[in-house]
Amino acid sequence: MNALDTPPECSGRVDRCLECPIRDRAVCTYCDESELSALEALKSYRRFAPGQEIVAADEEMSFLGSVVDGVVSLSKTMADGRRQMVGLMFPSDFVGRPLRPVAPYDATAVTGVTLCLFTRHRFERLLRETPALEKRLLEMALDELDAARDWMLLLGRKTAREKIATFMVILARRTASSRKMRPGDGLRFQLPLTREAIADYLGLTIETVSRQITVLRKDGLLVFEDARHCVVPDYVALLDAAGEDSDGGVIA
Amino acid sequence: MNALDTPPECSGRVDRCLECPIRDRAVCTYCDESELSALEALKSYRRFAPGQEIVAADEEMSFLGSVVDGVVSLSKTMADGRRQMVGLMFPSDFVGRPLRPVAPYDATAVTGVTLCLFTRHRFERLLRETPALEKRLLEMALDELDAARDWMLLLGRKTAREKIATFMVILARRTASSRKMRPGDGLRFQLPLTREAIADYLGLTIETVSRQITVLRKDGLLVFEDARHCVVPDYVALLDAAGEDSDGGVIA
DNA sequence: CGTTTGCATTGACGCAAATCAACCTTTCGC
DNA sequence: GCGAAAGGTTGATTTGCGTCAATGCAAACG
Numbered sequence: 197m198n199a200l201d202t203p204p205e206c207s208g209r210v211d212r213c214l215e216c217p218i219r220d221r222a223v224c225t226y227c228d229e230s231e232l233s234a235l236e237a238l239k240s241y242r243r244f245a246p247g248q249e250i251v252a253a254d255e256e257m258s259f260l261g262s263v264v265d266g267v268v269s270l271s272k273t274m275a276d277g278r279r280q281m282v283g284l285m286f287p288s289d290f291v292g293r294p295l296r297p298v299a300p301y302d303a304t305a306v307t308g309v310t311l312c313l314f315t316r317h318r319f320e321r322l323l324r325e326t327p328a329l330e331k332r333l334l335e336m337a338l339d340e341l342d343a344a345r346d347w348m349l350l351l352g353r354k355t356a357r358e359k360i361a362t363f364m365v366i367l368a369r370r371t372a373s374s375r376k377m378r379p380g381d382g383l384r385f386q387l388p389l390t391r392e393a394i395a396d397y398l399g400l401t402i403e404t405v406s407r408q409i410t411v412l413r414k415d416g417l418l419v420f421e422d423a424r425h426c427v428v429p430d431y432v433a434l435l436d437a438a439g440e441d442s443d444g445g446v447i448a
Numbered sequence: 449m450n451a452l453d454t455p456p457e458c459s460g461r462v463d464r465c466l467e468c469p470i471r472d473r474a475v476c477t478y479c480d481e482s483e484l485s486a487l488e489a490l491k492s493y494r495r496f497a498p499g500q501e502i503v504a505a506d507e508e509m510s511f512l513g514s515v516v517d518g519v520v521s522l523s524k525t526m527a528d529g530r531r532q533m534v535g536l537m538f539p540s541d542f543v544g545r546p547l548r549p550v551a552p553y554d555a556t557a558v559t560g561v562t563l564c565l566f567t568r569h570r571f572e573r574l575l576r577e578t579p580a581l582e583k584r585l586l587e588m589a590l591d592e593l594d595a596a597r598d599w600m601l602l603l604g605r606k607t608a609r610e611k612i613a614t615f616m617v618i619l620a621r622r623t624a625s626s627r628k629m630r631p632g633d634g635l636r637f638q639l640p641l642t643r644e645a646i647a648d649y650l651g652l653t654i655e656t657v658s659r660q661i662t663v664l665r666k667d668g669l670l671v672f673e674d675a676r677h678c679v680v681p682d683y684v685a686l687l688d689a690a691g692e693d694s695d696g697g698v699i700a
Numbered sequence: 701c702g703t704t705t706g707c708a709t710t711g712a713c714g715c716a717a718a719t720c721a722a723c724c725t726t727t728c729g730c
Numbered sequence: 731g732c733g734a735a736a737g738g739t740t741g742a743t744t745t746g747c748g749t750c751a752a753t754g755c756a757a758a759c760g
Contacts, residue, residue, distance in 0.1 A: 270597075272597065272598075272600075272601045274605065274691055275691070276691075278605040279605070280600055280604040280605045282601065283597065293590065293594075294586075295586075295587060295590060296590075300594055300598075301597060330582060330583065330586060333586060334546075334585060334589060335547060337586060337589040337590055337593060338546065338547060338589055340593055341592055341593050341596060342545075342552055344593060344596040344597065344600065345522070345524065345534035345535065345596065346552075347600060348524075348532055348596065348603055349526070349534065351603035351604040352532040352603040352651025353526065353530040353651060355746080355747095356746075356747065390706090390707070391708060392707085399603065399604025399605060401747075401748055401749080402707090402708080402709095403708095403747090403749085403750095404747060404748075405708095406708060406710080407709080407747095409709095410710085423707080439527070441527055607716080607717095608716075608717065642736090642737065642738090643737070643738060652717080654738080654739095655717090655718080655719085655738095655740085656716090656717055657738095658739055659717090659740080662740090675725095675726095675737085675738070
């Protein structure tokens with residue numbers, strides 16, 4: 197029995213999909229108005245508090261859907277407690293494993309989170325009947341796969357300093373793209389994750405995260421207003437510290 | 449200009465898709481006979497020698513298709529030469545990035561490889577017209593994503609010994625499943641990769657790979673007939689050394 | 701108001717894996 | 731059959747990051 201098996205609540209609700217803030221990027225992007233009204237009839241909203249578990253690994257998942265608001269982490273835990281984050285989902289990302297009854301990872305609300313949900317059963321039927329949905333889901337899965345592969349390079353080969361710099365670049369890019377702009381000098385963004393979550397993301401310990409953030413701060417690559425708000429004075433220098441060739445300029 | 453831009457050769461050719469060895473698992477699995485004959489009209493075969501580059505990162509890819517025979521690695525390289533493998537493709541796996549003109553990684557033939565290819569242009573049109581193809585591609589992308597996430601746990605949190613043990617488990621599983629059986633005690637398999645490739649796969653150096661293989665051998669978890677052929681005397685013990693809870697018994 | 705609790709920082713120390721280096725074995729071209 | 735090259739093993743040494751431990755700091759609480 198997980199949180200998603202309890203009846204959905206109705207907070208953060210957007211009745212009309214056309215007015216939905218993630219309409220242009222979520223799984224429903226390619227749906228026309230009639231398809232959208234089919235979705236409207238079946239969707240429900242659910243709100244999660246920071247730290248709340250959304251689903252546990254290997255548990256049957258009865259709901260899946262889109263992140264409307266907030267940040268969700270996907271993570272795997274070994275028998276002895278070692279943990280690795282394997283996904284970080286922002287608004288418009290799709291949470292849940294379509295076509296399989298169980299998700300092979302824990303999903304946890306990092307911040308307060310609103311999800312737009314469908315029962316797995318209904319969603320899979322919609323998927324069969326709605327090519328627009330399937331096409332978008334394929335696109336999203338392939339994009340996630342690309343991101344996972346960048347992440348593998350980070351985990352396998354980057355130094356702690358490069359890992360932190362890369363993480364900051366990712367947040368900067370995310371923040372910029374959600375404002376439909378390019379990342380650049382002076383960009384200010386929030387760190388939605390605790391040091392522990394950052395460590396789980398990067399395959400480090402909290403102590404190393406803390407130390408390397410200090411290093412980047414002392415090197416002038418990051419300026420902190422407080423522990424959770426950060427400014428990038430020189431974006432290209434940060435990219436360089438991240439070990440990236442250059443920014444392809446993806447607004448994705 | 450990459451290898452795939454040269455005209456395809458005709459070796460390893462299987463004229464009739466119905467007789468294809470990967471028919472039951474490849475991207476064309478759900479296609480009916482008429483769809484299959486559309487594929488037959490457009491496909492071509494190409495053979496690659498061990499070590500040969502198939503495509504280079506960020507190059508325009510004019511072909512994509514299925515691995516019919518052999519093993520293909522996908523890898524990313526940093527500016528200073530550090531390299532991380534991000535995918536390892538066996539027969540029936542699909543090589544290439546659908547819906548994007550460039551692949552963000554190098555693809556290299558590890559062993560001798562036969563690919564069943566389509567021009568990207570034609571394949572993307574087929575994809576639009578053939579829901580059976582799209583459905584299977586989505587399934588395969590989601591499965592790859594699951595595999596990538598297991599791999600992230602390995603790269604971020606496992607020790608060198610656990611990494612080697614996990615790698616051997618993966619090969620054992622692959623070998624067993626290609627023979628449509630469960631992995632078990634006494635299973636014998638080949639290592640298709642050099643120590644260097646294994647190191648790139650696991651985020652280690654060749655020396656550490658060599659040492660840890662020796663450790664597992666001395667611990668009795670692996671028995672080597674020669675450097676490239678290995679027997680697993682006790683499968684559960686190997687799983688345990690890999691830090692896996694237990695084997696779900698997936699024949700996928 | 702002081703205490704607790706959660707989160708973050710900093711320091712000292714140890715260890716696992718990288719690095720540097722030598723050497724062995726097999727394969728391959730000539 | 732010889733020399734070179736590629737792949738693999740083993741040893742000595744270094745080092746980056748983890749571990750253990752102490753301290754700071756702010757919000758939450760009785």
